[in-house]
Amino acid sequence: MDSSADEVVHDFPPLFRIYKDGHVEKFIDTDYVPTSDDPNTGVRSKDVVVSPETNVSARLFLPRTTAPSHKLPLLIYIHGGAFCIQSPFSSLYHNYLGSLVAQANVLAVSIDYRLAPEHSIPACYDDSWTVMEWVGLHANGGLGPEPWLNDHADFRRVFLAGDSAGANIAHNMVVRAGIARQVFDIKIVGTVLIHPFFGNNKPDKLWMFICPETSGCDDPRLNPAAHRSLLSKLVCKKVLVCTAEKDFLRKRGRAYYEALKSSGWGGVGEIVETEGEGHVFHLLNPSCEKAVSLMKHVASFINPGHVLSLL
Template structure:
């Protein structure tokens, strides 16, 4: 009896992040396993549960134990990182980070599960993320039935203190949503108080800082963008990934009053993020920009080593920002 072994052919190899095969299957090489929500975390006292926002969008909600049934808390709407193609609000790493942050800030943290590329090319993740922000904001008005409302949000969200934020691709999403919020009203006329861009994933054809000066189209971060948004007008100089390319909307339109940009010394994305912060300051935007730079660390180091003293300090900075 003859047996035939079929080897799948790789279409796109972006190791160590992801591989895409010619048969359409996707192999995510970097993956933190999913974990269930916690009725109550014994270490932090933070409750968590999952919520369905739409057929394509969901979220994990983290609630520190309230002192009374309608205690109002600051809100962080968080977008996870992963180059738009990996990561999850339900992963062990993100669940752990959000639980610790919720406890530290005394904040209601809503971590959004958006659709990933390449199965769902951009702008799907941006639309999912905006839909989640609209859904959360809709709890500020009486337009929903009780069955449509998420009680943790209705009972505990202080909509005068709502921030958005994210790491890496999530920081990119937070930037683009802050711009959108500057021109498109949210339900209940909710205003974004602050935005945290942690190690934001911005890129472009003109190298900045430590970015490669040669064969830039072969770099992993360039290729990840092409995988995420193959039809992007302008390619790597689309305004969604390069916020100061020709034709990009003015940074003065950011729809928040405070901005925190977090970078690490050893991260290749740091140079562009620092230029971004300077350009926001120069744009005429009427807000406060804070840049937090961590020495001797790499990209999103705090997610992987949450017990690191520098990670603890960064989380405390986030917590102070959120709770203002």
């Protein structure tokens, strides 16, 4: 009798383990929330398939609008989860994006990328870039396949944002966009990095395993602060870094901000730290006072005119 189904060869609690026969066990189940028209906020959502070949998709969020041709800032959001878990379709991210879209009055594209370890890095980067290219198809004359983007997206006011691993991916997408500006005609105005996953000052076993081609702890994708020449070329003109006092990733987030300021980059950087809170507290307890405050800060960064009009 083959016992390989029970033999563990790689174990990364609390995320996943891999057995000798190749199957993967995820420890954290991700729920699924269907799209809807939220009667409380007026935010509508829909799912789109971006690449049938790789099964890359996205969930779109559209706030209550006053005119069919009303143009809104466009937010491209990338979820966290250590590159291994979560999705835009979970209650955690569906609810967060719905609230952010309502408060900031933006159109949002929440990316569903392939997860590790089933799909090693750089799959998450490649999938996110595929979605960005797909978004770019709509920028020239409103001729893309998605009506919401054609009708409502202002492609001169595009923001990238993400939390944890998603913040890592968001940063890397801005770097890639700066290198490949000719690929699509969208203007990335700003980036929001919430509790970004940029590793630690020691080898990260998870990163080393899910990114077999990595150059190590100072891989520019993992530790951008060690590569200031790349930071200086960020295509956006403003960056918001959000850290939390008790977050185990706090130091690298702050190091990123300090490196960005001294890199020669010509934009405006801002850092906001939440005292007494841990990693992604705003997702786990979204109604607490500090999470509400952080939401307002992010919304104001993306669409200050709208948020100020509400105050």
